[in-house]
Amino acid sequence: MSNTIKFQIIDVFTSEPFGGNPLAIFDKADGLSAEQMLKIAKELNLSESVFLNQATAEADVKMRIFTPGMELPTAGHPTIGTAFYLLKEKGIQPKKQNELHLEQNIGNLKVQYEKIGNEISKILMEQPLPKFEQTFKDKKLVASLLSIEENEIEEDFPCRIVNCGNPFLMVPVKTLSSVQNLRLNNELFNEILDEIFITGVMAFTLETDHPDHLTHSRMFAPHIGVPEDPATGSAHGPLACYLHNYNMADLSELSIGEQGYELGRPSQIKMRIVQEDGKISKVLVGGSCVPIGNGEIRIPE
Template structure:
């Protein structure tokens, strides 16, 4: 029996098509195996694909995320993409609950063209960055090196956002330089008008070489810069080739609000 799955491609963290970070969104109405979801994500070839299934009321769904290589427990841009699709399919609702594989309840709200996502706040601890990893990134010096355990990501702060923009890593050397992280996030204070900090995210170990705009890293990046800038609300810019933006706000000790926009650029049916 042929299974037909409504499938979308959505550009997240942007107000323009073909910018931001493209994610796949599959509306699952029949049970798929983990292997099938992994193969679909590999076939689409995007940094992540979200698989969503309605679980009860009009606004409650399960959500799972797969890169072309593995399942990812939490993904910001694919959550934003899935939210954009759901709000278009169900224009009468303005709030969504997404239940993740980690039993997180992601609460998403619509505010005109802007979508707000409530994410958890994670912490970082100091961790050494191997010289081989810095060499592969093309970095001669860093200001700080920290690690987040929930995402298994190494954070590197550097002094210049211009250096950040010009980074051109050797990804084969980068993969050999570390064997126990999902990715490395490089960040700097922004010199761009209207923005507080910038970042780029490289993850050849578990996804594509570079994720164009990454909401999930802000679960710890927002707290990191909040402590340095003494601000709760900040504007973040990801200076990848596609570029993207978001507003982040720390609410209390354990909730992060991420606000941005998304653009649906493709709708079709995937056949299994």
């Protein structure tokens, strides 16, 4: 193996360059150890970096996902970005028509897509079915975590952990201005993490910047090297399930969640819930991508 490895950067969950969430993708990374991947991810300091390896017989490719702080079992914007890269930039021919299978640490994930000529559209990942976990009954504690007042959190809906591969604490906030002005209390967050692990805190409201969007959100995960994420696909699956479970919104058609506006990286994440016999049968999350550039980096020893 050469002492350098090439990568491509793609902005995910946006149709405009320099919006959304940037992703670095390293192809042919089979020779790298987990320690080397983590060092490279920390050097680039993006929310996530992806390293592609040869897959098992069932999948089209194996991908490993690293934040600057740790490896993740799954993640949304790396999945969508990798699918776009493989289909559009690399021209891969998946084993199944209109369905890409990506091997991740939680197993194989399906990504649906449509292809018209050379254009790839409607990239949607199918996330694991939700697990509704611990409820934080002390809303005063949650308000302190976000540096807001307790009455800024919705009274009729719980602060609850929802897991579609990664556990996120969902916090329903009343107004857009409250979400825009909140600040994560890192000291209190570390105290909560001593009791229970969560991937991040997802604060959201049904008030939005764009009238056609359903939600406005911010996601914080400083313990995994992501102080605030511009776009979090793996949190929008749980968000869609939360909205559906508590009858806050109809997710039977594709809806758009906005994120990253406070960071100057506007992002639009598509989400949808499919039901069978009154139960959630599919959790779909997707969006658009824009190639930004490429380069190479020295492989750490």
